[in-house]
Amino acid sequence: MTSELESSLTSMDWLPQLTMRAAIQKADTQGTHGPGGPKKGALLDPSTTLDQEEVQQHKDGKPPYSYASLITFAINSSPKKKMTLSEIYQWICDNFPYYREAGSGWKNSIRHNLSLNKCFLKVPRSKDDPGKGSYWAIDTNPKEDALPTRPKKRPRSGERASTPYSLDSESLGMDCIISGSASINTVTNKVALYNTEQDGSDSPRSSLNNSLSDQSLASVNLNSVGSVHGYSSVGSHPEPVSQPMSLQQPPPQPQYSMPERDKQLLFSDFEDLSASFRSLYKSVFEQSFSQQGLMGMPSEPPQPTHTSCSYQHPPPSSSISSHPHSGQNSLTNSIAGGGQVPLSHPPQLPAQNAHSAHGSPHGQHPSQHAPHSQHLSQHSQHPSQHAQHSQHPSQHAQHSQHPSQHAQHSQHSQHPSQHVPHSQHSQHPSQHAQHSQHPSQHAQQQGQHPSQQQQQQQHQSLSHQPLPTQQLSCSTGLPADWYPNLDALKESCRIASSYNWADVDLSPFQGLKESMRQAELNNWSLEPTQIADLCSSINQFFARTGVIQPQGAVQPPVCHGSMHPNKPGQHINTGNMYMESRQNLPALMGPPGYPHMPPMSSAGPTMTGHHTQMNQQHLIPPGNFQMRRMPADDIQDDFDWDSIV
């Protein structure tokens, strides 16, 4: 598999299949509507399209597809991955003559499905695209929460208005292919995800916009830890994943300047990286936030708009055990990571894979429930990742104090690190210790940050200006080329996360803090440019704090990121770090694993918008860095191991 993935990483042919994959062939177990052939409900991979062969096979009679599948087919047949209701009708009629002659009841069912099924998102039309009805797209990150799927938009006249949330959300969209999380702010209103404001314009827009926003909401959802791939009950899947029933209805998509598969690569890689970023973020800054109250964010109560917050503290057992979709990430991560990262961590245990493969037909497997797909996926990956779910420092204690919770999660995870004695988790709740079992962690070292002048020089040539703190990096830090690729980046994040940043004066890095905070607020839903910026900023950060080894070798060009302490005006020119990075760091500054990230004309406000400010903030006061490594035994692995495995 590893080799397969390695090769496929080049070809990227696998991406369309990974993306949002959750095709569950339930046909053999339920929903049989006829002998042989595909069954209704058999396929609900949002990324699938309908094979012409399939079409031909069901020219006569009612197609053996569920309405949800039909809708999925239709939408996916659209280059924009969205369709109006009438277009969906038309597509179905075009491809399934049965419905031409059928009454109109099926249309009602289509509408019913669209409304009811969380997989489908209503995308408001943009102002420049007037017309009747909204677009419908497939939610790449449907929230399958026990919470109401959406607010009742209008009280029905009559008595039923008193039951605003009568929908059985668990029964809704169970066939959705959950790809993760994030969908921030969508627990109650999924439409918001496809806000045309974010989306750019729904209609005629640039190909780039289309490719990036139609389905992915124009962002790289880092929060969806590998979840983009959705899950696939491989074990029960009657057909190999590599043989999606789908197939390529040949929609030439010339308007895509970036191939669809590239977009998906972007997703899969970045999402796979999300936990690492998040972990790093939490490791580095949360303590600082809590101590200094800077920006007030992570210490603030969960933002109501932050969906993930809704899942931060699921009821111990019920919420965990009742979410049938969250197991996706096991497979997801195993696919995405491909085991390429040369970590000493043991490979994913079979049980974990089996976990995702178990997918019970009814989605009752604890790991399959979507509502906590993000949450539980991480739980299932590694118990120590609980911290990643928390935005509030005080919540870490929760994650670290209850062996029972770990035990509970252990039901979903076979990760070897689960065997870390619980005492380790509870030893340093207040420190937000980043425990790690990774062998690369070594003795703690301390260092003093050099003078600002040195920093300036270092900025110009990081590799030639070893900092005292870089002594640390000499033994345990990152190589200068810490993010030449995705795996390296993840590993770097992991290593960096293992430091005890609590002792580090992070005040010089307000900009980075803010960047990461914004990323956190956005559920790590970042655009490529923002990813690049973040990488750049982190690179600077690493350099400043000595995490990056002062090696001259493959040292990436000095980032012009927000961490730049001495050239605050440098980015004012473009306001887009990535653009500058692209110019100066052609090979390294782009998001790892994303080879052709196109230059973005505009970066989202999430990250880049802060950079100018950050540049001002990143002036580093002299000599105030002290880093102390946590004792190896106390290191909690907060890295998303499964994202690698």
Add this chain to the structure above:
DNA sequence: GCGTGTTTACGCGTCT
């Protein structure tokens, strides 16, 4: 009026 969208209710088949 019609299309669209939401919601409720119910029946059926399957699975546990």
Add this chain to the structure above:
DNA sequence: AGACGCGTAAACACGC
């Protein structure tokens, strides 16, 4: 038997 997924019908509201 109950839960579940799915299909179907229908009521209702909204906007063009």
